[in-house]
Amino acid sequence: MRAQSDGSSIQDDVALWGKQDVSSDKGMKDENFPVGSFLISPAHRPAVHAYYRFARIADDMVDNARLSAEQKVARLTALREVLYGQRKPPAGRADAWSGVILRTVLQERGLPLELAGDLITAFIIDAEKTRYGHWSELLHYCRYSANPVGRFLLMLHGEGEETFGPSDALCTALQIVNHMQDVSSDLKTLNRCYVPLPWLAAEGVTLKDLILARSKPGVRRVLDHMLAHVDALNEEAARLPSLVKDRRMRLEAAVIVALCRRLTERLHRQDLIAERVALTKLDGLRALGWAMRYVR
Numbered sequence: 001m002r003a004q005s006d007g008s009s010i011q012d013d014v015a016l017w018g019k020q021d022v023s024s025d026k027g028m029k030d031e032n033f034p035v036g037s038f039l040i041s042p043a044h045r046p047a048v049h050a051y052y053r054f055a056r057i058a059d060d061m062v063d064n065a066r067l068s069a070e071q072k073v074a075r076l077t078a079l080r081e082v083l084y085g086q087r088k089p090p091a092g093r094a095d096a097w098s099g100v101i102l103r104t105v106l107q108e109r110g111l112p113l114e115l116a117g118d119l120i121t122a123f124i125i126d127a128e129k130t131r132y133g134h135w136s137e138l139l140h141y142c143r144y145s146a147n148p149v150g151r152f153l154l155m156l157h158g159e160g161e162e163t164f165g166p167s168d169a170l171c172t173a174l175q176i177v178n179h180m181q182d183v184s185s186d187l188k189t190l191n192r193c194y195v196p197l198p199w200l201a202a203e204g205v206t207l208k209d210l211i212l213a214r215s216k217p218g219v220r221r222v223l224d225h226m227l228a229h230v231d232a233l234n235e236e237a238a239r240l241p242s243l244v245k246d247r248r249m250r251l252e253a254a255v256i257v258a259l260c261r262r263l264t265e266r267l268h269r270q271d272l273i274a275e276r277v278a279l280t281k282l283d284g285l286r287a288l289g290w291a292m293r294y295v296r
Helices: 010-017 045-063 069-083 094-108 114-128 135-145 147-156 161-181 183-190 197-202 207-211 217-237 247-269 281-294
Strands: none
Touching (some): 010 069, 045 069, 045 094, 069 094, 094 114, 135 147, 135 161, 147 161, 161 247, 183 207, 197 207, 197 217, 217 247, 247 281
16 A cells, blocks of 8 residues: 555545546536636636636535445545645546646635635535525525635636625525526435425425426415525626626626526526526527626
8 A cells, every 4th residue: 555645545545536537527618607708808717717627526526426425525525625735636536636726726816725615615515415494504505605606706807805795696696596497406316405494384385396397386486485585686796797897807797697687587487397497598698788788
């Protein structure tokens, strides 16, 4: 058994990381909202790609059905240790080395490692928690799963703290509408549900009602309750574009604000239990057209 510079062994690495990289081939173009779009300056795109790759790998770890909750937490914890320079990644493992790559990117740009470390906190929550009892619990989760993404982009572009509040609102709204889009599939495939359970109970419905062919009236009322909170977040998020100084980042923010609002409107109108509600290319073009008001 050969020891490595950090005291671990090859055998330890195999036990921790597994024999195979569990990362999917899902890319930025497969996401619901723009990631590193053409509006982002080419100078910043490599950093965005490194951040996305790290987050995608961690997400794949926690959603992998072949791993137990304990294995997921151990692997995510190790990935965070790699990010912080506390653990050496095994050779030839792109999933583990994504932490090294991102650490270098963040350090070169003077950005805090917590912008990525907080994501790991969220994924560990996903590994250990499959039900939510209160809206505040969901907001706490979004504090780690979504808000760091917006702050990363803003800090990468040199934006100030005045943008953080509206950005957090936008990222939280994006996360929640994404949960709502996938409410049935998440429950079926991952046994995970982000809808506050007491809200379901108050309307006389259960988790089983979230995987029916269509929404019961009680389910619809619960979803509308969630969307009312998202509407408030969208109102706060609408302030973001006017606060962003970098022109290209301002347009990116405006497009995402418009897309989130558009998806929220669709979720209000359509039955997300009966079908997966999604944005269209036309929605994207309209969002870009709306965002052009922020060209200055």
